Amino acid sequence: MPQPRRSSQKKGGGAASQGRAKKPKTPPRSPASSAGAAKSPARRARTSQAKGGTSQAKGGTSRARKQSRPAPAAAKAPEDISAKTVAELREALSARLIDPLELVMLTRERIEEAVGDAVTLGRVTADDAQELVGGLLERGRKQTNDVLGDLEGLLARGRDELEGRAGSARKRGSDAARRARKQVEDATARARNEAAKQADPVLAKVDRARRAGGIGPSFPITGYDDLTAAQVQGRLSDLTPAELRKVRDYERRHA
Numbered sequence: 163m164p165q166p167r168r169s170s171q172k173k174g175g176g177a178a179s180q181g182r183a184k185k186p187k188t189p190p191r192s193p194a195s196s197a198g199a200a201k202s203p204a205r206r207a208r209t210s211q212a213k214g215g216t217s218q219a220k221g222g223t224s225r226a227r228k229q230s231r232p233a234p235a236a237a238k239a240p241e242d243i244s245a246k247t248v249a250e251l252r253e254a255l256s257a258r259l260i261d262p263l264e265l266v267m268l269t270r271e272r273i274e275e276a277v278g279d280a281v282t283l284g285r286v287t288a289d290d291a292q293e294l295v296g297g298l299l300e301r302g303r304k305q306t307n308d309v310l311g312d313l314e315g316l317l318a319r320g321r322d323e324l325e326g327r328a329g330s331a332r333k334r335g336s337d338a339a340r341r342a343r344k345q346v347e348d349a350t351a352r353a354r355n356e357a358a359k360q361a362d363p364v365l366a367k368v369d370r371a372r373r374a375g376g377i378g379p380s381f382p383i384t385g386y387d388d389l390t391a392a393q394v395q396g397r398l399s400d401l402t403p404a405e406l407r408k409v410r411d412y413e414r415r416h417a
Contacts, residue, residue, distance in 0.1 A: 259312055273298055362393050370400055
């Protein structure tokens with residue numbers, strides 16, 4: 163009886179071993195897939211770095227464009243002194259300042275160099291050379307101050323001369339305008355008198371007809387203020403005593 167039990171246990175063990183053998187096994191990853199999985203983060207990192215480099219390059223390009231843009235035009239510099247003005251100033255300085263005073267330009271360095279050569283050659287001592295240089299510089303400063311004072315006076319005289327010339331030019335211009343205006347006024351007056359003289363006979367006839375018809379203004383002579391004394395005398399002979407009184411009263415009021 164014990165023998166059948168062992169056979170059943172053997173059957174059960176075989177079934178268990180068959181069950182374990184039937185379980186699916188996970189297939190191992192291939193080296194290519196693992197390498198691709200390992201490379202993908204590196205590829206993404208390189209892509210992000212490339213994008214970052216591209217953005218930095220774009221930023222650098224934009225900055226370069228901004229820097230290359232022309233700066234706004236600066237305020238216009240004041241106009242330089244014209245060559246004519248410079249030439250006139252140089253000529254004035256030479257004629258009134260440099261030539262009369264026999265001015266020369268000698269820097270301290272040149273003076274010390276010349277005196278140093280004399281000391282080297284043994285012509286003067288070092289103390290004498292130092293004293294000589296100090297005296298020359300002191301005299302040079304004094305003469306420089308004198309020259310600056312003369313220059314200020316020269317410029318002041320030049321400014322006064324320019325102002326005087328400008329004033330003379332303005333006066334000449336105003337005088338010319340005044341003469342032209344007077345000539346125009348005189349010509350207008352002559353033309354008006356000539357026209358009145360030529361039209362006087364016609365106006366006299368018109369006045370006689372107007373007075374006879376009792377029309378128009380009450381004053382007997384038309385355009386009385388524009389007539390000359392001779393023209394008025396020629397009109398008086400045609401007036402009545404009442405009209406003569408009107409003329410006489412008008413003359414008294416406007417005498």
